[in-house]
Amino acid sequence: MKITFIRPNLYDGRSSDAMHPLCFAILKRITPSDVETEFYDERLEEIPLERKTDLVAMTVETYTARRAYQIATAYRRRGIPVVMGGYHPTFLPEEALQFADAVVVGDAEGIWPQVVEDARNGTLQRLYRQDDFPQLAGSDPDRSIFRGKRYAPLTLVQYGRGCKxxxxxxxxxxxxGNSLRQRPVSEVVAEIRRLKSRMVFLVDDNLFVDIPKAIELFEALIPLNICWSCQISIDIAQDRSLVKLMQKSGCISALIGFESLNRDNLVQMRKSWNLKYHDYQTSIRVFQEAGIMIYGTFVFGYDQDTADSFDAAVEFAIENKFYLANFNPLTPTPGADLYRELEEQRRLVFDRWWLDPEFRYGTATFHPKGMTADELTAGCLRARLKFNTYRSLFQRAFAPATNMRTPYRLGMFLLSNLISKREILRKQGHRLGSAAPLEPVEVLA
Ligand code: B12
Ligand code: SF4
Structure with a gap:
């Protein structure tokens, strides 16, 4: 039996910032060893639809749903069954089942071997529901599946799942849900040692959901002498010793969701804790004095935002010499409370933006209160372009404690900014998927 794993792109083209999709290294590890596997990442290569295979398994995010459904239809027309898993099918299994033969809801661990067995026996079920939150001990992603593919030169490693x-x-x-799970530190350290990578991206959504466990990890990382990046919540700046420990263990950059400069917006998005201990300026100093470069993200479209909010956020990001920054229109995705709220208030521009052929990446999907949807789209694009001008690049580069700390850092700063600028221009205004209409085909017998 042969399984083809596929990571669809947002559209039917290539990207230059692709990182290893960890879910396939996990799926590969838990696939029975007598099953042949191959893997295609549409961000890097065209999917060879004509190649013979027995089962296609795709990961689907909301932004890639339209493209995933198109690819699935192409395979199913050839009689090849398709299984989908990941965020989007977990939130909308009924929608995904219009285009897939089977959907896996939730984590793959503990359920994937059964799916493979059923496919092998021709008894694939429609829905596989992982109601549990499997323990992560023993998880050992098999990255051999990525061999020969040109991904960004950093290694993605997951310590834990969930956010408090x-x-x-x-x-x-x-x-x-409420589940917060971490892998044993010894396994994470062993994995990083084995990979011999000097640059690691810890992909946890918030590395500080459990502070004692974060400390345990950082202490174990010190002897590895690696550089690592992460995603964290800003409230951690209250604990300078912890930030110092991050630095000592090799942290060089952190993605932080600032989201808004307006306190009422933060309350509305349930993120007022962003300002619980310090104002932004004080928190930023704590990280930057420890040499940690900041990748700041902002969203626009909450009730207090107006057409003037964009420039203030860009100025803030440039003045604070952020390593990178992103300025996104607030985008309701299924599963999130925001989606239900905007749907109830009848403020959505599209019925399902992720499937709509008129939707374009980077554009507004709902009607904000303080500006028009078009102003929201234009403001975010303006902010992205302004942050990514060469003038801004030079202004931000001159930060001896962070972006210019070492020649390696400066190189990383310049390269990341240039790639980011190119990807923004490439993605902005792009339709999701290809121009082909969405055509579900009959479920296979
Ligand atoms: C790292 C990361 C990125 C990296 C790229 C990662 C990569 N490999 O290319 C960067 C920073 C570039 C990025 C970009 C974006 N990201 Co991102 N990203 C993540 C993050 C933090 C970790 C991904 C990861 O490695 N997870 C670890 C793996 C093991 O988990 P997993 O993929 O969920 O897989 C498990 C299950 O879902 C399931 N599963 C998944 N696929 C399949 C398939 C099958 C067949 C089966 C059986 C099971 C299964 O089993 C797996 C093992 O248990 C996730 C959040 C998260 N915790 O996952 C957000 C996340 C996936 N990203 C998200 C978004 C929105 C984006 C962007 C669209 C943002 C933007 N506006 O541009 C972009 C574009 C992404 C794109 N599609 O091209 C959202 C998606 C939400 C949604 N509803 O779809 C997430 C969930 C973040 C969030 N807080 O909402 N991202
Ligand atoms: S956006 Fe909020 S809930 Fe989501 S991972 Fe970050 S801190 Fe957690």
């Missing part, structure tokens, strides 16, 4: 916060726009709580 519940921001109203975020999919994480809806996916993981």
């Amino acid at each position: 916060y519940n921001c109203n726009f975020c999919s994480i709580r809806a996916f993981y």
Whole structure:
């Protein structure tokens, strides 16, 4: 039996910032060893639809749903069954089942071998529901599946899953519920040692959901002498010794969701804890004095935002010499409370933006209160372009404690900014999927 794993892109083209999709290294590890596997990442290569295979398994996010459904239809027309898993099918299994033969809801661990067995026996079920939150001990992603593919030169490693916060726009709580799970530190350290990578991206949504466990990890990372990046919540700046420990263990950059400069917006999105201990300026100093470069993210479209909010956020990001920054229109995704709220208030522009052929990446999907949807789209694009001008690049580069700390850092700063600029221009205004209409085909016998 042969399984073809597929990571669809947002559209039917290539990207230059692709990172290893960890879910396939996990799926590969838990696939029975007598099953042949192959893997295609549409961000890097065209999917060879004509190649013979027995089962296609795709990961689907909301932004890639339209493209995933198109690819699935192409395979199913050839009589090849398709299984989908990941965030989007977990939130909308009924929708995914219009295009797939089977859907896996939730984590793959503990359920995937059964799916493979059923496919092998021709008894594939429609829905496989992982109602549990499997323990992560023993998880050992098999990255051999990525061999020969040109991904960004950093290694993605997951320590834990879930978040203790519940921001109203975020999919994480809806996916993981209240469960917070970490892998044993010894296994994470062994994995990093084995990979011999000097640059690691810890992909946890919030590395600080359990502070004692974060400390345990950082202490174990010190002897590895690696550089690592992460995603964290800003409230951790209250504990300078912890930030120092991050630095000592090799942290060089952190993605932080600032989201808004307006306190009422933060309250509305259930993120007022962003300002619980310090104002932004003080928190930023704590990280930057420890040499940690900041990748700041902002969303626009909450009730206090107006057409003037964009420039203030860009100025803030440039003045604070952020390593990178993103300025996104608030985008309701299924599963998040925000989606239900906007749907109830009848403020959505599209019925399902992720399937709509008129939707374009980077554009508004709902009607904000303080500006028009078009102003929201234009403001975010303006902010992205302004942050990514060469003038801004030079202004931000001159930060001896962070972006210019070493020649390696400066190189990383320049390269990341140039790739980010190119990807923004490439993705902005792009339709999701290809121009082909969405055509579900009959379920296979
Ligand atoms: C790292 C990351 C990125 C990286 C890229 C990662 C990569 N490999 O290319 C960067 C920073 C570039 C990125 C970009 C974006 N990201 Co992102 N990203 C993540 C993050 C933090 C970790 C991904 C990861 O490695 N997870 C670890 C693996 C093991 O988990 P997993 O993929 O969920 O897989 C498990 C299950 O879902 C399931 N499963 C998944 N697929 C399949 C398939 C089958 C067949 C089966 C059986 C099971 C299964 O089993 C797996 C093992 O248990 C996730 C959040 C998260 N915790 O996952 C967000 C997340 C996936 N990203 C998200 C978004 C929105 C984006 C962007 C669209 C943002 C934007 N506006 O541009 C972009 C574009 C993404 C794209 N599609 O091209 C959202 C998706 C929400 C949604 N509803 O779809 C998430 C959930 C973040 C969030 N807080 O909401 N991202
Ligand atoms: S802190 Fe980050 S990961 Fe956690 S709920 Fe908020 S946005 Fe999501």
